[in-house]
Amino acid sequence: MSRDRIQRLLLLASAIAVLATLATLVFIGLRIPDRFATDVWAAHYFHGTIPQPPFLAGSTLEVSSDRSPQVRELHFYVLGSDAGGRDLLALTARAVVPSLELVVLALIARMVLGIGVGFVIAAGTEPLRTIARSAGTWIAGFPYLALAVLVIQSFTGGPSTVAVPGRTRLIGFVVAIAVVGWRDVAELVASRMQWVDAQPFALGARAMGSSGLGLFRRHVWPYLRQALTIELSFQASAVLVLLAELGFLQYYLGGFTQLFEGIGQAAPSFQLATSPELGQMMSDVRLYLLRQEFAPALVPALTLALAALSFELLGRAIRGRTDLPT
Amino acid sequence: MLWVNLGLVGLTVAGAIVLISTRAPQLVPAGRILAALALQISGVLVVTWFLVSRGQTHAASLPPPPAVEAAIWAGVSGPALASLELVLVSVILGTSIGTAAAALVAWARSTSLELLIGVGSLVWIIPTFLIAILAQDLQATIYNLTGARVSGGYGTASLGQLLWCAAVLSIRPAAYAFRQGNVLISDQARAGHVRTAFAKGLLWRTIVGRHIIRPTASGLVQTAASSIRLMFGALPLVEFFFAYPGLGQLLLSSLGVNSGIQIQTPNPSLAIASAVLLASMLAVLEALAKALTLRFDPRLAEAAA
Numbered sequence A: 001m002s003r004d005r006i007q008r009l010l011l012l013a014s015a016i017a018v019l020a021t022l023a024t025l026v027f028i029g030l031r032i033p034d035r036f037a038t039d040v041w042a043a044h045y046f047h048g049t050i051p052q053p054p055f056l057a058g059s060t061l062e063v064s065s066d067r068s069p070q071v072r073e074l075h076f077y078v079l080g081s082d083a084g085g086r087d088l089l090a091l092t093a094r095a096v097v098p099s100l101e102l103v104v105l106a107l108i109a110r111m112v113l114g115i116g117v118g119f120v121i122a123a124g125t126e127p128l129r130t131i132a133r134s135a136g137t138w139i140a141g142f143p144y145l146a147l148a149v150l151v152i153q154s155f156t157g158g159p160s161t162v163a164v165p166g167r168t169r170l171i172g173f174v175v176a177i178a179v180v181g182w183r184d185v186a187e188l189v190a191s192r193m194q195w196v197d198a199q200p201f202a203l204g205a206r207a208m209g210s211s212g213l214g215l216f217r218r219h220v221w222p223y224l225r226q227a228l229t230i231e232l233s234f235q236a237s238a239v240l241v242l243l244a245e246l247g248f249l250q251y252y253l254g255g256f257t258q259l260f261e262g263i264g265q266a267a268p269s270f271q272l273a274t275s276p277e278l279g280q281m282m283s284d285v286r287l288y289l290l291r292q293e294f295a296p297a298l299v300p301a302l303t304l305a306l307a308a309l310s311f312e313l314l315g316r317a318i319r320g321r322t323d324l325p326t
Numbered sequence B: 001m002l003w004v005n006l007g008l009v010g011l012t013v014a015g016a017i018v019l020i021s022t023r024a025p026q027l028v029p030a031g032r033i034l035a036a037l038a039l040q041i042s043g044v045l046v047v048t049w050f051l052v053s054r055g056q057t058h059a060a061s062l063p064p065p066p067a068v069e070a071a072i073w074a075g076v077s078g079p080a081l082a083s084l085e086l087v088l089v090s091v092i093l094g095t096s097i098g099t100a101a102a103a104l105v106a107w108a109r110s111t112s113l114e115l116l117i118g119v120g121s122l123v124w125i126i127p128t129f130l131i132a133i134l135a136q137d138l139q140a141t142i143y144n145l146t147g148a149r150v151s152g153g154y155g156t157a158s159l160g161q162l163l164w165c166a167a168v169l170s171i172r173p174a175a176y177a178f179r180q181g182n183v184l185i186s187d188q189a190r191a192g193h194v195r196t197a198f199a200k201g202l203l204w205r206t207i208v209g210r211h212i213i214r215p216t217a218s219g220l221v222q223t224a225a226s227s228i229r230l231m232f233g234a235l236p237l238v239e240f241f242f243a244y245p246g247l248g249q250l251l252l253s254s255l256g257v258n259s260g261i262q263i264q265t266p267n268p269s270l271a272i273a274s275a276v277l278l279a280s281m282l283a284v285l286e287a288l289a290k291a292l293t294l295r296f297d298p299r300l301a302e303a304a305a
Helices: A003-031 A088-123 A126-140 A144-156 A167-197 A200-207 A212-248 A285-290 A295-322 B002-023 B025-058 B069-108 B115-125 B128-146 B159-189 B192-199 B204-241 B247-254 B268-296 B298-304
Strands: A041-043 A059-065 A073-077 A256-260 A269-273
Touching: A003 A088, A003 A295, A088 A126, A088 A167, A088 A212, A088 A295, A126 A167, A126 B025, A144 A167, A144 A212, A144 B025, A144 B204, A144 B247, A144 B268, A167 A212, A200 A212, A212 A295, A212 B128, A212 B204, A285 A295, A285 B128, A295 B115, A295 B128, B002 B025, B002 B268, B025 B268, B069 B115, B069 B159, B069 B204, B069 B247, B069 B268, B115 B159, B128 B159, B128 B204, B159 B204, B192 B204, B204 B247, B204 B268, B247 B268, B268 B298
Parallel strands: none
Antiparallel strands: A041 A059, A059 A073, A256 A269
């Protein structure tokens, strides 16, 4: 077995291991009752102290929720809690599902836009090609995060608010994520199509009368499909990271309830997600870090980073197989 | 309409450059770069204006743009300088060190140094926000262990803050420059002329300097340009994270993002100005890289001419 093949198998095994670990954690998290991810919890006098949220990882506490303060429950916080005393494992597990839904939607939009523009660049008429390339240059002129923020802003008018967002915010996110990353996909599609176009087998097929969809299906698609599969994996990783960065900058999908800890409205407040999403869980990271509370910042950040890492590893593992002959 | 007018001025400048280039063929390569730059900046101006204006229609609370243009310049000049400082320090820390390390690995020809390639790949995968969190964790750990405040102050453009921000901002671009640079240099090191030089008994450092680095110089500059693009992409995030008073932070606060520390009134004109300045800085640096690429590779310069 060649060294390259061993390397690829190791990457594949690592990607599967990371994904399996995350899936197991999500499965365990979803088995924790919903109330530990939705209610606000306070701890009672226990083992000589009254712990304040965020509770430490691995602590067992007697807690009661704001909905039924008279009921006391003993709860084991595997990864600790957020500022509202909500179990981080339960919260993160519930946040994964809407985040992945958003990633899939944004990924579809990005790929469709990229593939469409790639086709135009490779096979369109000259004015269309010029327009597509100019649009690419303008998009490339922006720092990607600034562009994403500006596009979302143009749909919503500002960062996330207490109000539960409507469909406009979702559309804004999907458009922003698609607009930011389509150029790479378009360049990949265009370069592959142009490469196939110059090959003797494509020239031969054309000479034999093959054209249009038939030519594309038989001679272009097999090369494009492999490249797009790998690109999909890399793009999934990039979208996850972008989602986290946007969440950190207060741009996320879900609504929230504000938790004020100081006196008056001017005091910094935590934003407790009403329907948790990973990006939104990143929005309070800076506040937690200023207070040197690292678990509520690290758990969502690591979840996102590990998910992105697994997609990146998957892409690298299968990449070597599809390099074009030179 | 200030922004649309500026966009039109940019388009006019691009047109003028193209016209001048057609009259003087020796100016074509430079004219092409400058015209593309003017076109890009004017496009960025118009797109930013459109996006922010569209956002304003959704947010009735945003005040109208200030009438006096000088107020905008006064608002962005300080953050622009702070961001420029940060980018330059990051380029020195990140791109230069990454490229130099790639050259060093090629020069040393040591298998133990090749471990660095694996480390580079691993660092490249780590998202910037995680690096920023770990950096702040490190600051807290140092403070808890020694009592020394190493953060350089929060929300100020102090030297300490500048170095922390630059370190966080430059880690991934450094890994990128190292990985790509290493691939370029390794490919070049296997070329026929390098083997010939080696067979002729030339000193290894002469071979590296004259026959490996020099032909890859244009590729290395392109890699550096890509790593600078990465840096600009993450700039708003890092500035917001460390409350560094640069253009990224100004852009976000003037769009109404609450930092949790201070409440900033949304200001669309400042948002447009800061976004355009950020994009312009990036465009100018990329144009410089393009000019350097043409200088280092005569074949590309010939094709451009």
